[in-house]
Amino acid sequence: xxxxxxxxxxxxxxxxxxxxxxxxxxxxxxxxxxxxxxxxxxxxxxxxxxxxxxxxxxxxxxxxxxxxxxxxxxxxxxxxxxxxxxxxxxxxxxxxxxxxxxxxxxxxxxxxxxxxxxxxxxxxxxxxxxxxxxxxxxxxxxxxxxxxxxxxxxxxxxxxxxxxxxxxxxxxxxxxxxxxxxxxxxxxxxxxxxxxxxxxxxxxxxxxxxxxxxxxxxxxxxxxxxxxxxxxxxxxxxxxxxxxxxxxxxxxxxxxxxxxxxxxxxxxxxxxxxxxxxxxxxxxxxxxxxxxxxxxxxxxxxxxxxxxxxxxxxxxxxxxxxxxxxxxxxxxxxxxxxxxxxxxxxxxxxxxxxxxxxxxxxxxxxxxxxxxxxxxxxxxxxxxxxxxxxxxxxxxxxxxxxxxxxxxxxxxxxxxxxxxxxxxxxxxxxxxxxxxxxxxxxxxxxxxxxxxxxxxxxxxxxxxxxxxxxxxxxxxxxxxxxxxxxxxxxxxxxxxxxxxxxxxxxxxxxxxxxxxxxxxxxxxxxxxxxxxxxxxxxxxxxxxxxxxxxxxxxxxxxxxxxxxxxxxxxxxxxxxxxxxxxxxxxxxxxxxxxxxxxxxxxxxxxxxxxx
Numbered sequence: 001x002x003x004x005x006x007x008x009x010x011x012x013x014x015x016x017x018x019x020x021x022x023x024x025x026x027x028x029x030x031x032x033x034x035x036x037x038x039x040x041x042x043x044x045x046x047x048x049x050x051x052x053x054x055x056x057x058x059x060x061x062x063x064x065x066x067x068x069x070x071x072x073x074x075x076x077x078x079x080x081x082x083x084x085x086x087x088x089x090x091x092x093x094x095x096x097x098x099x100x101x102x103x104x105x106x107x108x109x110x111x112x113x114x115x116x117x118x119x120x121x122x123x124x125x126x127x128x129x130x131x132x133x134x135x136x137x138x139x140x141x142x143x144x145x146x147x148x149x150x151x152x153x154x155x156x157x158x159x160x161x162x163x164x165x166x167x168x169x170x171x172x173x174x175x176x177x178x179x180x181x182x183x184x185x186x187x188x189x190x191x192x193x194x195x196x197x198x199x200x201x202x203x204x205x206x207x208x209x210x211x212x213x214x215x216x217x218x219x220x221x222x223x224x225x226x227x228x229x230x231x232x233x234x235x236x237x238x239x240x241x242x243x244x245x246x247x248x249x250x251x252x253x254x255x256x257x258x259x260x261x262x263x264x265x266x267x268x269x270x271x272x273x274x275x276x277x278x279x280x281x282x283x284x285x286x287x288x289x290x291x292x293x294x295x296x297x298x299x300x301x302x303x304x305x306x307x308x309x310x311x312x313x314x315x316x317x318x319x320x321x322x323x324x325x326x327x328x329x330x331x332x333x334x335x336x337x338x339x340x341x342x343x344x345x346x347x348x349x350x351x352x353x354x355x356x357x358x359x360x361x362x363x364x365x366x367x368x369x370x371x372x373x374x375x376x377x378x379x380x381x382x383x384x385x386x387x388x389x390x391x392x393x394x395x396x397x398x399x400x401x402x403x404x405x406x407x408x409x410x411x412x413x414x415x416x417x418x419x420x421x422x423x424x425x426x427x428x429x430x431x432x433x434x435x436x437x438x439x440x441x442x443x444x445x446x447x448x449x450x451x452x453x454x455x456x457x458x459x460x461x462x463x464x465x466x467x468x469x470x471x472x473x474x475x476x477x478x479x480x481x482x483x484x485x486x487x488x489x490x491x492x493x494x495x496x497x498x499x500x501x502x503x504x505x506x507x508x509x510x511x512x513x514x515x516x517x518x519x520x521x522x523x524x525x526x527x528x529x530x531x532x533x534x535x536x537x538x539x540x541x542x543x544x545x546x547x548x549x550x551x552x553x554x555x556x557x558x559x560x561x562x563x564x565x566x567x568x569x570x571x572x573x574x575x576x577x578x579x580x581x582x583x584x585x586x587x588x589x590x591x592x593x594x595x596x597x598x599x600x601x602x603x604x605x606x607x608x609x610x611x
Contacts, residue, residue, distance in 0.1 A: 242595075
């Protein structure tokens, strides 16, 4: 079975069971999967090392078949089609949900092979590599079942497949030849309970029930969305993607399901994004509420409230910028030197050293999330309010200091304007909440801090020469993060200074409607090399244009940006110079920003009476 050494990052679809997820390439290769959680060690990771990472491929055995990949509409059921001279075959991939959902100690990937025309021979090649390819495994093959024993006695994989499978080194191969209407399946089960016996192979009836249960689950879930705007297909896909990237037991979304995918091919900007960023997740709350997905917003707020209450950060601050999905603050960074990295992009990092950074903006985003509760008084109660009040009391004493900023630069601390902006937002919303809920608070101290931050931004964060708000107080570098200034209410979207800043960002950071987050040549960030345009920032730019009344430019920029989505509507973190997806994939912040931009643009177009 031939397969590309490294498919493009964007050449994948995503499947998952709301606890973990897998990537499947358009050639039918499952090349990224960690279990039992998003941040667990990998079982398949050939995206990071073709030879050592492990893969699970199912493809038509034919010379140069034509392949296509799509989702069944409004679901996370992925279909990879193979068109050959002898016939047309499909591989239908999903992780069961609904009535067919696997027990908590197991995760199941179902890969159904079927033929819609002629005859197709499918070839299976399954080669797991436990613990990022660092651990060996035991293998036993019996008839149509293969069992891979992992480094822990209790951990094993079981592959139940077609009638014919055989051992091939440390992996297994199999094949199934099907005629029109024929169906077969390869079912991969991950087991972590030492008391659990091997799962029974699924019958055809059970496979069909699992498919229908999962299909219906996604349709029921998406029916809760209120969005009926102009870009329903893309907004629905982004909502499903965000749901797939949320750890159901805690409500915490991960920034991406992958680690180590490069922001520049061959570069060193290769980070582990399988954790929950307070910033990213907090800003998702309003978008989820606007879509009508209140359960997801409430679940994250409970998770966030627990972090505020518990403390215990590695930094000693009340919050840290990211956590594991279960709230564990320990994310020690290490380099996996045995992996070559995607297309040689090393180092591959496990964990994230930025967890120990000081980024004061997260307090503004946390308060922003909590302030959008459907019933904050019931959600927080007295104890919750006291935790929030104590947090703002601490911030009133601690906001005026340099930090590493939103972009997690590794070039030293600065007085970042965006960090000050979000501190202002924290105080502003805290003051409003105290009045709205009639709760005790040191409103005088919060007001004094809010006003001091405001004056500091206006006096030190504004550059007369550039006619713009700038990245930090010691320079005149532009920063696309400041596109959120009108969103949090610091300035009017049509304020003179803001429109001038928008013009400066357009002239300095925008290239063919795509937006760079900042210029690392003007503002060294402690890392070598450059990066692509930042998809999050492009969608923020669309929203800023729309609110500024520049509707034609906003709509054109949005429509152009949608053309950079991959073949199934997914976005990575960045876009490269020839339109390729770069960075970890898919990225939650990008899909969140897409939803927010669509909502803003719909609102402004409706207000202007445009179709």
